[in-house]
Amino acid sequence: MAQILVENLEKRYRIAERKPGLWGAVSGLVNRVYRDVDALHGVSFSIEPGELVGYIGPNGAGKSTTIKILSGILVPSGGHCIINNRIPWKDRVAHVAGIGVVFGQRTQLWWDLPVIESFDLLKDIYRVLPLAYRTIRDELITLLDLEALLDTPVRQLSLGQRMRCDLAASLIHQPDILFLDEPTIGLDAVAKLSLRHFVKRQNRERGTTVLLTTHDMDDIEFLCDRLMLINHGTLLMDGTVNDLRSSARRVVVDFEVVPALSPEHLALRLDPGAPLTERVEFQVSSQVPAFVSAITAGYPVRDLTVEHQPIEEIVADLYRRLK
Amino acid sequence: MNASAGLMLRLAPYLSVVAIRFKILLQYRAAALAGFGTQLFWGLIKIMVFVAFYASATSPPPMSFAQVLVYIWLGQALLALLPWNVDSEIATHIRTGGVAYELLRPLDLYGFWYARTIAFRSAPTLLRLGPMLAFAYLFLPLIGLSEWALPDPAGGLSLLLFVCSLGATLLLASAITMIMHIALLWTVSGDGFNRLMPGIVPVLSGLTIPLPLFPDWMQTFLYWQPFRGVADVPLRIYSGHIAATEAGFEILLQLAWTAIIIAFGYWLLIRGRRKLVVQGG
Numbered sequence: 001m002a003q004i005l006v007e008n009l010e011k012r013y014r015i016a017e018r019k020p021g022l023w024g025a026v027s028g029l030v031n032r033v034y035r036d037v038d039a040l041h042g043v044s045f046s047i048e049p050g051e052l053v054g055y056i057g058p059n060g061a062g063k064s065t066t067i068k069i070l071s072g073i074l075v076p077s078g079g080h081c082i083i084n085n086r087i088p089w090k091d092r093v094a095h096v097a098g099i100g101v102v103f104g105q106r107t108q109l110w111w112d113l114p115v116i117e118s119f120d121l122l123k124d125i126y127r128v129l130p131l132a133y134r135t136i137r138d139e140l141i142t143l144l145d146l147e148a149l150l151d152t153p154v155r156q157l158s159l160g161q162r163m164r165c166d167l168a169a170s171l172i173h174q175p176d177i178l179f180l181d182e183p184t185i186g187l188d189a190v191a192k193l194s195l196r197h198f199v200k201r202q203n204r205e206r207g208t209t210v211l212l213t214t215h216d217m218d219d220i221e222f223l224c225d226r227l228m229l230i231n232h233g234t235l236l237m238d239g240t241v242n243d244l245r246s247s248a249r250r251v252v253v254d255f256e257v258v259p260a261l262s263p264e265h266l267a268l269r270l271d272p273g274a275p276l277t278e279r280v281e282f283q284v285s286s287q288v289p290a291f292v293s294a295i296t297a298g299y300p301v302r303d304l305t306v307e308h309q310p311i312e313e314i315v316a317d318l319y320r321r322l323k
Numbered sequence: 324m325n326a327s328a329g330l331m332l333r334l335a336p337y338l339s340v341v342a343i344r345f346k347i348l349l350q351y352r353a354a355a356l357a358g359f360g361t362q363l364f365w366g367l368i369k370i371m372v373f374v375a376f377y378a379s380a381t382s383p384p385p386m387s388f389a390q391v392l393v394y395i396w397l398g399q400a401l402l403a404l405l406p407w408n409v410d411s412e413i414a415t416h417i418r419t420g421g422v423a424y425e426l427l428r429p430l431d432l433y434g435f436w437y438a439r440t441i442a443f444r445s446a447p448t449l450l451r452l453g454p455m456l457a458f459a460y461l462f463l464p465l466i467g468l469s470e471w472a473l474p475d476p477a478g479g480l481s482l483l484l485f486v487c488s489l490g491a492t493l494l495l496a497s498a499i500t501m502i503m504h505i506a507l508l509w510t511v512s513g514d515g516f517n518r519l520m521p522g523i524v525p526v527l528s529g530l531t532i533p534l535p536l537f538p539d540w541m542q543t544f545l546y547w548q549p550f551r552g553v554a555d556v557p558l559r560i561y562s563g564h565i566a567a568t569e570a571g572f573e574i575l576l577q578l579a580w581t582a583i584i585i586a587f588g589y590w591l592l593i594r595g596r597r598k599l600v601v602q603g604g
Contacts, residue, residue, distance in 0.1 A: 073426045075597075083354050097429035108424045124339035125428050127332070 002046035003084060003177065003209055004070065010078035011040040011065050013232075039065040041233035042079065049176070050207045052200070054224035054241075056214065058319050062233040063213040064103075067181045070211070071101050082320075083177065097126060100170035104182035107162055107239055108169055109154040115165050116150040119172060126173035133172070140168040144198060160191030167198065171208075178202070180212040184219055196222050198280075217312045231319065250307045251282040251291065256300035265295070336430055340438040348446035355450035358403065362451065363458060366399040370471050385535045386564060389474045393562035394533045396473040398554055400455035403447040404492060405528060405553055406499035407520040409507065410443040417507045433592050436504055437585075440497040477563025484570040488557040491577035496553045498584040505588055508595035529555035535564065549584060552577035 017033045040062045047053055057063050068074040069081060072088035072095045081088060088095045102108070108116040123133045141147055149157060157165065163183060170178065180199070184192045193288045200223055202208045214220060219243060220227060227244055229237040237244065250270070253276050266272065268291070270281040283290045288306060295301060370392070377388050386394070413436060425432060439602040459473035503516045510516075525531045527550035532556045534545050545551060556573050557598050559565040565573055 068423065071423075071427060073423050092426065093431070096427050099427075101424075101427050103423065106419070106421060106424070108427070110343070110347075112350075113343065117343065121339055121343050125336045125430060127336060127429075202499045 001036060002045040003049045004045075004211070005082045006066075006070070006079070007044045007045040007048065007081070008079035009040050009066070009069060009076050009081060010038070011062070011069065011074065012077040013037045013039055038233050040069075040076065043233070043235050044079075045228060045235060045238055047209060047211065049209055050203070050204045051226060052210045052212070052224055054212055054214065054220040054227045055230065056220065056227065056315065057215075057230040061231045064181055065228060065233075066230070067101070067179050067211070071099060071179055072096055097173065098175050099177045099179060100173070100175040101179045102163075102166050102170045102181065102183050104163065104180070104185040106164050107154060107166055109162070111155050112153060114151045114153055115146065115157070118154065118165075118169060120205055122169055122172045124135055128173055132174075136174055140171060143201070145169050145194070160187050163187060163191065163195060164198075167195065173200070175208070178211075180210065180214075181300075182213055182215065184214060184216050192216070192218070199223060217315065218298070229315070229318065236318070244318075248283060248285045249288050250309050251284050251295075252279065252305045252307070253295060253299075253301055254279050254284065254303040257258045259299045262298070265298075278310065288304060337434050337438040340435065341442045344439045344442035345446045346550050348442060349450065351447070355436075355447060355535050358447070362399040362402055362455065366395055366455075366459070367471075367544040369395050386533060390559070390562040390564045391533060392471065392474055394529070394558045396455070396459040397513065397558050397561060398530045400452050400459070401448060401492075401554065401557075402530070403451055404444055404496050405524050405530065406444070406496045407502070408517050409500065409503050410440060412443075413439065413504050414507055417504075419465075432596070433501070433585075433589055437497060437501055440500050441493060441505065444497050444500060447495055448485050461566065474562070476561050480567045481560060481563055481570070484567055484574070485557055485561040488560050488570065488574050488577065491581065492553055492557050495549065495577055495581040495584070498581050498588060499549065499553070501588045502584065502591065505591045505595050510596055524550055524553070527551070528553045529558070533558075535559070549580040552580050 013033045013036070015037055017035050030175075043062070043066060055063055055066070065074065067074050070083060070088060072092040075089045082096065084098055086095045109115065110121065113121070119137055122128075123130075123137075128136075141150070144167060146164060146168060147167060149161055152161075154162065154165070170217070178199075184195055187195065196219060199210060199212070203210050203223075210223075212219065212223065225240060227237070227239060227241050228235060229244070257279070258276050258278055261269075261276070261280070265282070268282045268284060270283045282291070292304065292306065296304065335485070355551075373388070373391050377384065416425060425435060428435060456473070456534055463469065463472035476485060503520070506516065527545070527548055529551065534542075534551060556565065556577055560567075560570045560573065
């Protein structure tokens with residue numbers, strides 16, 4: 001049975017609207033006008049134990065709202081959600097004991113405390129037994145390379161250091177589900193890499209189920225077998241990264257001279273309106289080998305590469321089309 | 324035995340929260356020192372005012388001057404216990420949405436905050452208590468001002484009952500502070516309370532003027548309001564103005580108020596959580 005089951009999840013926020021200006025402020029005191037915003041519009045999916053799922057969508061698509069409902073923080077306006085046989089918001093205390101959550105935008109560590117004391121406190125809060133705590137703590141310290149940071153107060157950590165500590169903090173009670181809400185936001189390349197490797201390892205070796213929201217497509221490519229795309233509160237796609245990629249290929253050709261392309265080839269250019277130069281990018285959706293031989297036979301070619309369309313562009317295209 | 328071990332296990336996370344917050348707050352020694360200076364100054368001024376009052380009294384006042392001295396010095400020493408401000412840490416959590424993380428802990432939210440509030444009320448008090456007692460009880464007699472010094476408690480039993488009552492005061496003051504914390508879910512900024520409460524609490528708790536010195540027609544009202552339990556009761560138990568035989572009932576009354584205010588806070592928090600849900604964490 002699915003570990004996380006979500007059916008027709010809906011969330012409607014009521015937002016108090018204020019007319020601009022002084023009169024708006026005054027009339028707002030007497031006559032509040034509310035506007036309903038549908039953050040989630042019937043989202044359904046299910047996740048099996050041990051899956052590593054990427055959850056992507058533009059800002060305001062409903063990603064964080066979903067994560068907050070799954071974490072038991074928010075109550076949905078409609079629909080069902082069962083995680084480990086519990087309804088998160090109804091059985092919050094039991095539910096949160098079995099999940100780990102990281103919100104990339106804020107820390108769960110105590111600002112004024114050295115990192116290690118935050119860990120100790122979390123041990124008490126989650127009622128982790130001392131022996132189990134020592135084992136998991138030492139393991140996390142090694143894997144995330146935290147040894148040198150342990151005595152530093154959290155407010156003095158860099159963002160990358162803090163995120164590693166936050167990740168460790170979310171795993172001290174050994175949850176079997178991990179929700180990561182934009183964990184790589186603002187991190188430099190090195191910090192991102194180490195975070196990705198750790199998350200992948202946690203998933204592979206411990207079998208932790210991971211649901212991850214991100215704007216970084218490299219995160220998705222590196223980590224996720226499965227991808228869910230949401231926009232305007234509706235799930236638009238649920239499949240593999242390859243599904244999203246489609247069969248389209250990008251063919252980049254460096255010609256010896258500016259080529260006199262046939263009209264058929266001109267139409268296949270990625271940007272048909274651009275002026276011709278030695279380098280031309282083509283978008284070829286089928287018969288790629290035939291296209292490549294036609295090009296190499298028909299024009300003097302210096303270099304030629306065939307690549308997948310970068311996933312950012314696919315998603316950006318999708319977003320644009322969906323708007 | 325088993326039941327108490329089980330209770331300890333249930334309470335352990337909350338106790339850790341109290342301990343750690345207490346430890347952080349003890350770091351604010353400079354603030355405590357400044358507070359000590361101010362309170363010392365006010366204590367001396369109030370004594371001079373009461374010296375003048377008592378010298379010109381035409382009928383015997385309802386409190387002896389020694390009892391007033393207790394009221395002033397212990398009142399100054401325990402000033403930080405008064406529920407008149409909010410914990411800026413909790414206020415920041417509410418304003419910035421950090422409450423989301425609080426709800427991720429496998430703890431009852433009221434208990435979680437109440438534990439922190441107890442630390443918030445007790446740690447600064449403890450920092451100021453020592454120096455103030457040393458000054459009022461030991462130092463003043465040394466410089467020849469023993470008639471202004473903090474008198475001894477009315478007796479050993481009174482001292483013991485005073486300590487018990489002080490425990491109840493901590494619970495009550497924290498419960499009142501919790502109402503202010505929970506109200507932040509609606510008002511977001513804590514400024515309103517931080518301005519309103521300093522006007523009300525010192526008067527109703529007796530710290531401005533000892534409650535027994537108010538006119539007779541106000542006494543019934545003053546007796547049956549909860550703020551009396553955050554200062555007036557323990558101070559008068561110490562000085563014997565409340566006899567040891569009556570102190571037990573007074574402490575029960577403090578605890579009853581605590582229970583009522585906690586119940587109200589619980590109810591308020593449940594409603595506030597719904598509100599929080601609407602705002603989207």
